[in-house]
Amino acid sequence: MRFYFTTPIYYVNDAPHIGHAYTTIVADVLARYHRLFNDETYFLTGTDEHGQKVETAAKKRNLAPQDHCDDMVKNFEKIWAELNISNDIFMRTTFPYHKQAVQACLQKLWDAKEIYAEDYEGWYSVSEEIFYTEKDLVNGKTPQGNEVVKIKEKNYFFKMSKYQEWLIDYIQKNPDFIQPESKKNEVLGFLRKPLHDLCISRPKSRLSWGIELPFDKDYVTYVWFDALLNYPTAVGLEQNEKAADFKKWWGEGSGAGNAVHLLGKDILMTHAVYWPTMLKALGVAQPRTIFAHGWWLTDSGEKMSKSKGAVVRPLDVKDMVGVDPLRYFLTRDIIFGSDAAFSVDLVLSRVNSDLANNLGNLFSRSVSILEKNCGGTVPEYSVDKVPGSKALQASVEKLPALVKSKINSFEPQAAVEEIMGVLTETNKYFSDSAPWNLFKTDAEKGKEVLYMTLESLRLCAVLLQPVMPTKMRELLTALGSGHALTWEKDVAGGFGRLKPGTKIEKPAPLFPRVEAPKTE
Numbered sequence: 001m002r003f004y005f006t007t008p009i010y011y012v013n014d015a016p017h018i019g020h021a022y023t024t025i026v027a028d029v030l031a032r033y034h035r036l037f038n039d040e041t042y043f044l045t046g047t048d049e050h051g052q053k054v055e056t057a058a059k060k061r062n063l064a065p066q067d068h069c070d071d072m073v074k075n076f077e078k079i080w081a082e083l084n085i086s087n088d089i090f091m092r093t094t095f096p097y098h099k100q101a102v103q104a105c106l107q108k109l110w111d112a113k114e115i116y117a118e119d120y121e122g123w124y125s126v127s128e129e130i131f132y133t134e135k136d137l138v139n140g141k142t143p144q145g146n147e148v149v150k151i152k153e154k155n156y157f158f159k160m161s162k163y164q165e166w167l168i169d170y171i172q173k174n175p176d177f178i179q180p181e182s183k184k185n186e187v188l189g190f191l192r193k194p195l196h197d198l199c200i201s202r203p204k205s206r207l208s209w210g211i212e213l214p215f216d217k218d219y220v221t222y223v224w225f226d227a228l229l230n231y232p233t234a235v236g237l238e239q240n241e242k243a244a245d246f247k248k249w250w251g252e253g254s255g256a257g258n259a260v261h262l263l264g265k266d267i268l269m270t271h272a273v274y275w276p277t278m279l280k281a282l283g284v285a286q287p288r289t290i291f292a293h294g295w296w297l298t299d300s301g302e303k304m305s306k307s308k309g310a311v312v313r314p315l316d317v318k319d320m321v322g323v324d325p326l327r328y329f330l331t332r333d334i335i336f337g338s339d340a341a342f343s344v345d346l347v348l349s350r351v352n353s354d355l356a357n358n359l360g361n362l363f364s365r366s367v368s369i370l371e372k373n374c375g376g377t378v379p380e381y382s383v384d385k386v387p388g389s390k391a392l393q394a395s396v397e398k399l400p401a402l403v404k405s406k407i408n409s410f411e412p413q414a415a416v417e418e419i420m421g422v423l424t425e426t427n428k429y430f431s432d433s434a435p436w437n438l439f440k441t442d443a444e445k446g447k448e449v450l451y452m453t454l455e456s457l458r459l460c461a462v463l464l465q466p467v468m469p470t471k472m473r474e475l476l477t478a479l480g481s482g483h484a485l486t487w488e489k490d491v492a493g494g495f496g497r498l499k500p501g502t503k504i505e506k507p508a509p510l511f512p513r514v515e516a517p518k519t520e
């Protein structure tokens with residue numbers, strides 16, 4: 001199967017925070033798993049660069065909007081490199097080919113009479129860039145308490161309402177389309193009320209930083225209409241020379257293509273309502289899945305954001321525990337689709353118990369005993385001399401299929417839990433068998449315990465590589481398996497791939513314990 005994973009394209013104005021890092025890391029983890037499964041995989045992240053806020057911020061800095069964006073985008077590029085994100089493309093809505101393709105789409109919809117012009121009167125909030133009707137207002141202000149002004153102007157509307165019945169039907173007939181189930185139900189609930197048409201223009205007199213409407217040069221495109229289209233324009237929509245790529249990565253027909261959009265629940269409606277109707281009107285395939293995940297919350301249960309970030313400074317946690325442990329925590333401590341709490345204490349306790357104790361210690365203890373009793377050389381494989389060996393092998397052999405099925409059903413947390421379960425079992429087997437004693441009485445048994453333990457560690461490390469690419473590569477290199485991994489040879493080949501005779505040096509601790517920073 002082919003997969004085209006996308007994160008939201010983040011507002012270029014923002015400083016990257018833990019929420020952005022979360023979606024991007026989970027997308028990276030899923031993309032890396034699918035590459036390991038030999039699925040053809042393409043992975044996009046990027047930035048959303050048009051709109052009022054960008055124009056205003058640029059003005060404040062005395063910069064042209066494009067220069068402001070070129071400067072701000074570096075923050076995102078830098079942090080994704082630091083977090084080891086393996087995106088195939090970094091998409092920006094100011095790329096000329098994107099702008100041209102958005103205009104081609106608008107022209108098509110205009111020619112097909114899917115877009116119409118109408119005078120519109122409403123209450124407009126400049127700071128929120130949103131129109132409100134009379135009944136939306138609270139004491140004459142927006143629900144967020146911002147000032148509004150009455151505006152009457154001509155605007156352009158996309159006939160979204162006419163797709164309401166089609167959309168309800170499509171969602172119901174395609175169970176994988178909107179996930180998880182609870183979010184699908186929210187969307188269907190929302191669609192019980194009549195859908196309105198979508199205003200897709202902004203007059204240049206108010207906002208000029210946007211993509212000009214091809215049929216009216218006094219207007220630019222509403223930023224969401226422009227931004228959502230990034231997903232297919234990035235792989236070639238409306239670009240003749242990229243037609244083959246587009247077919248390959250986006251897909252054909254009117255049903256599901258290859259795209260898997262990952263996003264936070266805050267932007268579910270734009271993705272699950274605006275987006276499918278836009279694609280339908282354009283005659284382009286639908287995404288295969290739109291998956292809305294939950295939020296990381298602060299101790300007091302609020303959504304973490306830039307301002308809250310100042311309290312916990314989530315990305316500083318990376319400097320404290322390292323990149324791979326942060327990736328591990330964000331994958332392991334939240335059920336994909338639900339909310340969860342984020343705090344330094346939670347990160348430390350997870351990292352110390354799972355990585356320092358369960359994984360790192362097991363490796364260093366087994367290598368110490370190997371050094372002492374076998375000159376650091378991996379012994380021959382055997383499984384029938386020590387009680388518990390066969391059961392451990394059976395658990396390890398079941399693991400790859402389990403991990404695959406959890407990843408296929410968007411449960412990265414459960415996949416990691418399965419792997420950690422096998423490591424716990426391996427720890428217990430190791431302690432119960434006490435190889436340090438066996439070497440005094442029956443060295444062959446001691447060797448079996450070491451082989452079984454190291455081989456279990458090897459397979460677990462291969463399966464954890466998408467989550468912790470650098471640390472697991474270190475571990476695998478120490479085990480003599482530092483080559484590019486393949487599912488057939490390194491995983492599905494079954495138990496017993498660790499090569500007898502491999503010399504293992506005692507490595508530096510993989511995951512040193514991390515203490516909480518001292519507070520005054």
Ligand code: MSP
Pocket residue numbers: 007008009010011014018019020022023048227228229262263264265266267294295296297303304305
């Ligand atoms: N530019 C739009 C998206 C356009 S996509 C065509 C946008 N950008 S954003 O910068 O505000 O990013 C929002 C995304 O950041 C959320 O959908 C989610 O992926 C992520 N998160 C922001 N805060 C979050 C948490 N506290 N927890 C988890 N993820 C959250 O919206």
